[in-house]
Amino acid sequence: MGRIVFFIQEAFRALRRNGAPSLAAIVTTVVTVILLGVLIPVFQTAQGKSEQIDSSLEVRVPVYDDATGPEIAALHKELEAVPNVSSVRFINKAEALAELEKSLGKEKSEELLVQVNSNPLPRNFALKADEASELEGIKEAIAPVGANGKPQPISPIIQRDKPFFEPQAGAKKIAEVTSALKIVLTVITVLLVIASLMLVGNTIRLSIYTRRREVEVMRLVGATRWFIRWPFMIEGVVVGFVGGVLAILILWIGKITIVDPLDDTFSFLAAQSNTTLSFPALIAILFSAAVLVSAIGSGVTLRRFLKV
């Protein structure tokens, strides 16, 4: 008990004496944690959004190969009449092939087609909705699920076993953009974590330097290795702790003053709260990350620079 008090006293004594570098480490930790606190939800929202977009940009309705021209024309009209459909475009076999070539690359698609000897791609209708979220409703209108649990298309020429498919081209691009964004955000986050790690390490290193005399005396009178290390360790963790608490306070203030009022106006943000972590969970993660990072920072520094 007395020891713990001693360690904590020593740690705070060192923090006071090392004011400027300690403050720098705390500020960096605050910035890192705030950015993490903003990035994690943004990250998750982006992910959720891109998944949504993936499935809802456009829907394709394939028709059987034996469908005749008039049947197709009739279906075209029928599809245009479905509520919320903004455009209907007919894609013949050649166009479907061109599309495949575009998404897979010419060589690969030829290789694929050589094996089947003819063009197996179905003619289809490409449907766009007024709003992406309405696509599900449109699908329901074109092929309502029947009593047997299978879709019942409104026209016999629509392929019954698989009345819809979704082309990947558009979604792919979005996925690419999102993954690029993810990489950038991850890199930024990693860099920030490294920065705070190094700054905590630097604070401890300076502390080791300013307290080299204490360390020397401790060694001389026979203090054990961990007895010498604990105050430094605590000092680093206090930096992480204070930084984490400050950052979470700032995040919390930001949440109630900026994000929560917007929540009501923008469905975008409202949707986020379902897919992302709850605020308490986020806080817990951020806080433990701050403390962990500072502990690692001081631990590594002690290992390297405190020769006892």
Add this chain to the structure above:
Amino acid sequence: MARSRKRKQAEEQPPSRRKGGAPIIELRDVTKVYPGGHMALDRVSLAIGRGEFVFLVGPTGCGKSTLIKMLIRELSATEGSVKIAGRDIGALSEKKIPQLRRNIGTVFQDFKLLPDRTVYDNVAYALQVIGASRAEIREQVPQTLRLVGLSTKLNSYPDQLSGGEQQRVSVARAFVNHPPLLLADEPSGNLDPVTSIGVMQLLYRINKTGTTVVVVTHDREMVDSMQRRVVELYEGRVVRDEVSGGYTEESTTEFGLRMQAEMGVGPEGQTHTNGHGHEGLV
């Protein structure tokens, strides 16, 4: 600690390396070669009995400090064995080193006091870091400060003290847990002659409690006047080891003794310069 000290006092008094029992320090053919090839110690063999008071003298660079560092396992011998109280400390694991150091008090030329702590806290620090209880600290610290004559300066900071007082604090810190062995590396190196005598008297008084004291020094007058055992190192070798000697061979050879006698100074403590110091000690 206290127990071992009592036992030692009971068994080993009066202190002399000739009185049998395991020597507290025993070096056998100790060689220390620094990285780069400089040989600091060259097959040094030396035994110091419990309760002895030994001066370690020799010119700068002769290996005195290396020897001291080796005794607290700050350095390891390249060859040979260093035994403290019968245990080969070269074989000690890293974990056991703190235990070794708790049994050896150390005093240095530069005091090594913590400037932002009071006299009391500086001494208490030595007990705190080895995990002593608060009760122990409250008992031992004032007692030790009384021993070194600083009971009135408990709340002073090191920079408010004179050099001699600072060195006394440092001695108090080294002695506060009553180690059986106290090493002083030029304790009076930064002090004027009069203050040096005070510090040396203090070390002597500590020696009288049964603690073995090894003093590295350049203080010729001090060594000459105290006439204790002198070990002289030169270029890493023990070149002289006298039971009761002076700083140099001349001061104790027949010629030296005669010279001293003629001049009215001598080993018996009637020196005009140090007489009062010596008298005080004995």
